Amino acid sequence: MIKLHQVQKSFLQNNRRKLVLENISFELPAGSFTTLFGPNGCGKSTLVNIISGLDRPDSGEILGLDAIRGKTAYVFQDYRRSLLPWATAKENILFPLKLRGVAKEEQQKLFQEALELAKINLDWNQRVLSLSGGQAQAVAILRALIIKPKFLILDEPFAALDFERTLFLREMISEVCHKLNLTVLFICHDLEEAVILGDQVLFLSRVPTVVLQRLEVNYPSPRANNFSTTNEFLQLKVKALRYFEECCQYSQVSGQK
Amino acid sequence: MFSNLTLRLFGILILPLVWLVTADLLQLASPLLLPKLLDVVVRFFQLITEGTLWKDFYSTFLRWVAGYSLGIVAGVLCGLIIGLSTKVRIATEFLVEFFRAMPVTAIFPLFLLVFGIADSSKIAMAFTPTFLLMLVNTSYGVTLSDPGRRRMAQVFGASKFQIFRYVVVFDALPQIFVGLRMALAQSLIVTVVSEMFIGTDYGLGQRVYDSYLTSSIPTLYALLIVLGILGYASNKMIIALETKYVFWTGK
Numbered sequence: 001m002i003k004l005h006q007v008q009k010s011f012l013q014n015n016r017r018k019l020v021l022e023n024i025s026f027e028l029p030a031g032s033f034t035t036l037f038g039p040n041g042c043g044k045s046t047l048v049n050i051i052s053g054l055d056r057p058d059s060g061e062i063l064g065l066d067a068i069r070g071k072t073a074y075v076f077q078d079y080r081r082s083l084l085p086w087a088t089a090k091e092n093i094l095f096p097l098k099l100r101g102v103a104k105e106e107q108q109k110l111f112q113e114a115l116e117l118a119k120i121n122l123d124w125n126q127r128v129l130s131l132s133g134g135q136a137q138a139v140a141i142l143r144a145l146i147i148k149p150k151f152l153i154l155d156e157p158f159a160a161l162d163f164e165r166t167l168f169l170r171e172m173i174s175e176v177c178h179k180l181n182l183t184v185l186f187i188c189h190d191l192e193e194a195v196i197l198g199d200q201v202l203f204l205s206r207v208p209t210v211v212l213q214r215l216e217v218n219y220p221s222p223r224a225n226n227f228s229t230t231n232e233f234l235q236l237k238v239k240a241l242r243y244f245e246e247c248c249q250y251s252q253v254s255g256q257k
Numbered sequence: 258m259f260s261n262l263t264l265r266l267f268g269i270l271i272l273p274l275v276w277l278v279t280a281d282l283l284q285l286a287s288p289l290l291l292p293k294l295l296d297v298v299v300r301f302f303q304l305i306t307e308g309t310l311w312k313d314f315y316s317t318f319l320r321w322v323a324g325y326s327l328g329i330v331a332g333v334l335c336g337l338i339i340g341l342s343t344k345v346r347i348a349t350e351f352l353v354e355f356f357r358a359m360p361v362t363a364i365f366p367l368f369l370l371v372f373g374i375a376d377s378s379k380i381a382m383a384f385t386p387t388f389l390l391m392l393v394n395t396s397y398g399v400t401l402s403d404p405g406r407r408r409m410a411q412v413f414g415a416s417k418f419q420i421f422r423y424v425v426v427f428d429a430l431p432q433i434f435v436g437l438r439m440a441l442a443q444s445l446i447v448t449v450v451s452e453m454f455i456g457t458d459y460g461l462g463q464r465v466y467d468s469y470l471t472s473s474i475p476t477l478y479a480l481l482i483v484l485g486i487l488g489y490a491s492n493k494m495i496i497a498l499e500t501k502y503v504f505w506t507g508k
Contacts, residue, residue: 052412074412081405084507086427096413099423129505147413 002028002051002151002183007060009046020046020058022208028151031181033174033221035194037240038204039248044187047209048153051185068151068183073144077156079136089135090124093142100147109232114146117176134165141169145176152177152215154186158193167225170197178222191244195236196228203243205250212250213243241252292475301479314483316459320376324383328440332388336395340429341421346396353392361385361447365454372458382451387440391433397430399425415471431506434472434499441495445488461487 009021020043028034034149036044049055051062052072073096076082083092093114097107098193120138137157144152154173158166174197175185188194194201195217203213217236219227259267273294279285281293304310339346339353365382372378402425410420452462461484468476 054408070414072412074409076405076409077407081403082409084406084424084427086430086503095410095423099410099413099415099419127504133280143413 001030002062002064004051005061005063007047007050007057007062009050009055009057011046012033019208021050022184022210024060024209024211026202026211026214028183028185029199030183032199033177033186033197035183035186035188035198035201036204037188037191037194037201037244038209039206039244042204042206044204045155046183047204048155048187051155069148071147071150073147073149073152074087075137075140075144075152075154075157077159079133079140079160083136087127087128088125089122089131089139092128092139093124093146095143096147104107110146110148114142117145117179118172120172125222132165133161134169137165137169138162138172141173141176145180148180150183152182152184154184154188156187156189159189163166166193171222171225172208173197174224175222190235191240192228195233195240196223196225201240201243203247205247212247215240215243277392289472289474292376292478296475297482298480300475301482304476304479304483310464310483312459313461313464314487315461317448317452317461319436320460321383322378323376324380324385324448325387325440325444328387328444329391329437331384332436332440333395335388336392336397336433337399337426337429339392340396340399341425353389355393356385357389357393361443362450365447365451368451369454369456374454379448379451379457379460382447383444386443386447386474390440390443393434394432394436394439395429398429400429401432431503434495434503438492438495438499439492444490445484445491449484 005022005025005028007024008019010017010019012018024047026034033248036047038044046055050057050079050138051065052074053065084095087095090111094107094111097110102110118138120142122131122135122138131139137160141157157173158169161169170193176182186194186197188197195215198215198217199221200217201215201216202211204210215236219232276291276294280288288357292325297440337421339349350398361382364385365378368378368381372381406424406428407420410424415423449465452460453466457463465477465480468474468480488496
């Protein structure tokens with residue numbers, strides 16, 4: 001379990017301290033899928049940087065990071081930039097292993113395992129430039145899975161994809177995360193996606209960011225796309241929409257201060 | 258209407274055709290300014306078969322390639338250091354700009370004093386613009402390296418050196434090739450110019466200057482064609498390497 005306790009973070013902007021994260025506290029239970037949802041310009045990326053250890057909070061603490069050290073994997077929104085265009089699909093997937101100095105045979109073994117897990121078929125020796133958006137993001141997902149992570153951060157992985165690819169990858173991610181019992185932090189821009197995938201959805205306000213609401217989604221995983229057609233889902237979505245509107249209103253009020 | 262191939266052929270043939278008509282057929286030009294195309298072509302093949310051309314070509318080529326290669330190695334190394342460190346960049350900015358603005362050919366007499374009249378001063382001439390161009394383009398390429406890509410490597414646990422080795426160097430490669438192409442042409446120019454000065458036994462520059470002094474105008478033109486082919490072919494070669502090794506640029 002990863003636990004954030006009263007995390008604060010501010011940045012210097014035009015010689016003035018600007019508070020970005022204000023007393024953020026929440027839990028990511030082990031093996032659960034947490035969605036972070038909020039309006040544009042909430043401190044999501046700052047929060048992710050802090051959780052992933054790229055940045056340090058000014059105050060507050062994050063518990064449980066030791067257990068996931070070296071076991072944290074990422075999928076980024078912009079697959080074109082996060083993949084290495086000079087390398088093949090396979091070389092991209094193996095890149096984290098190469099950084100860790102894993103032996104070639106072991107790399108092969110892990111590669112095969114990842115492929116079986118994700119059930120995708122591609123010509124893995126082609127260059128990533130010739131891949132479609134969905135295929136490229138699938139490569140990015142496999143690259144994340146190859147290190148056998150315990151903690152997976154998905155930073156708007158579907159934002160640049162068309163609907164068909166999104167549907168496919170959404171199911172695949174839900175299935176894989178469930179199978180590997182991954183703790184997942186999912187940054188998301190789409191209310192439907194937030195509810196479909198998340199075991200809990202945290203609603204964030206604009207900067208200075210606080211966690212305003214928490215929606216629990218008690219529906220068994222892995223989630224198939226047809227979850228979004230159930231009555232249960234619709235009720236949750238109505239609730240989620242209301243929470244989101246609260247977030248926006250809160251931000252407006254606090255913005256006027 | 259015309260295919261691209263036709264247009265290209267036209268572009269290649271138009272100059273010799275105009276030349277042929279004005280100099281050979283209509284004899285409008287003074288042979289001292291524009292000799293007959295046929296004479297030049299005959300001279301061209303004579304130069305090749307007589308054998309002296311090869312020695313000149315070889316000498317020029319060696320000086321050029323030596324200066325160019327040394328310039329690449331030194332320029333890329335310095336460019337990487339400058340590109341990686343903002344402090345070094347700020348500290349060296351003036352020096353680099355100063356020498357880049359200075360016409361290299363003006364430094365040649367100084368090189369003659371320092372390196373003597375043999376090959377080394379000419380190699381130093383080819384080295385100088387190559388070094389500066391590679392330095393500037395490499396350091397620029399490093400600063401262009403994609404922050405998103407570096408961050409990706411970082412979150413997957415890459416050390417600073419690994420980020421450099423596996424990401425930054427590749428990100429800089431397209432700009433390095435821009436430098437390679439610019440430096441190729443520049444270093445050939447200064448090599449040939451430096452060969453026109455004293456102390457050169459063999460070299461295309463020397464041969465060009467000789468043929469001017471002795472008014473062997475067909476030889477002069479034939480040599481220009483040789484130099485043109487050399488420049489053109491080497492540029493094409495760099496472009497081929499670029500297409501092969503930095504295929505991802507602009508995509």
